[in-house]
Amino acid sequence: MTTLTLVFVVLAYLIGSVPFAVLSSKMFGLADPRSYGSGNPGATNVLRSGKKSAAILTLVGDALKGTLAVWIMAHFGSSAPLAIALAGLAAFLGHVYPVTLGFKGGKGVATAIGVLGAFSGWLALACAAVWALVALIFKYSSLAALMASLAAPLMAHFLIGEPAITAACVIMAALLIYRHLTNIKRLMAGTEPRIGKK
Structure with missing residues (x-):
C-alpha cells in the first residue's frame, strides 16, 4: 500500500466518523439518539423520536x-x-x-449501503431490495439489515467478481451481524421494537 493510499484510507475513516444521527437531532432540536430507544446513533433510532425528516437526513448522510x-x-x-x-x-x-x-457508533447499515453503492450501483440496489422486502414483511429493521448483510458478499461475488471487494463485504457483514447480537436476542425473545415505534 502506498503512502497516498494510506492517507485516503485514514480520510475515509474520518468521513465515516461524522455522526449524522447526532448532528441531525441537534439540528431539529431533538434529544441525543443515544439517550432513548436502542441507544443507537442511526436513522432507525432517530425515527423513534417521531421526526421523520431528521431520520431521513440521518439515513441520507450516513x-x-x-x-x-x-x-x-x-x-x-x-x-x-x-x-x-x-x-x-x-x-x-x-x-x-x-x-x-468515543468509538461508540451506529450499526453501520446505511453507511454499508453507501459503500456498496460506490462499489456497484446494482450491488447496492440488490441489497437495498432485500432490506426493503424483509422490512416490509416483518417490520423489523434489524432483521432486514441482517438478511441484507448476509446477501451482500454473495451478490458482490457474482456482480463484481473482485476478491478484495468481496472480502470487504464479508468483513462488513460479519461486523453488522456482531453489532446486531442484542437485536438477535430480542428478535428471538419477541421484544425487538418494530420500525417506527417510539
Whole structure:
C-alpha cells in the first residue's frame, strides 16, 4: 500500500466518523439518539423520536459518507480494487467505531449501503431490495439489515467478481451481524421494537 493510499484510507475513516444521527437531532432540536430507544446513533433510532425528516437526513448522510469516501479514493487516491475496498471498509469502520463519539457508533447499515453503492450501483440496489422486502414483511429493521448483510458478499461475488471487494463485504457483514447480537436476542425473545415505534 502506498503512502497516498494510506492517507485516503485514514480520510475515509474520518468521513465515516461524522455522526449524522447526532448532528441531525441537534439540528431539529431533538434529544441525543443515544439517550432513548436502542441507544443507537442511526436513522432507525432517530425515527423513534417521531421526526421523520431528521431520520431521513440521518439515513441520507450516513449513506453518502460511505459513497463519498470510496469516490474520493477512486478519483484522487487509487482506483485499484484493493484501495477501493479498503476505503469502503474504513468508512464503514468510521461509522461503527467513530473517533468523534468515543468509538461508540451506529450499526453501520446505511453507511454499508453507501459503500456498496460506490462499489456497484446494482450491488447496492440488490441489497437495498432485500432490506426493503424483509422490512416490509416483518417490520423489523434489524432483521432486514441482517438478511441484507448476509446477501451482500454473495451478490458482490457474482456482480463484481473482485476478491478484495468481496472480502470487504464479508468483513462488513460479519461486523453488522456482531453489532446486531442484542437485536438477535430480542428478535428471538419477541421484544425487538418494530420500525417506527417510539
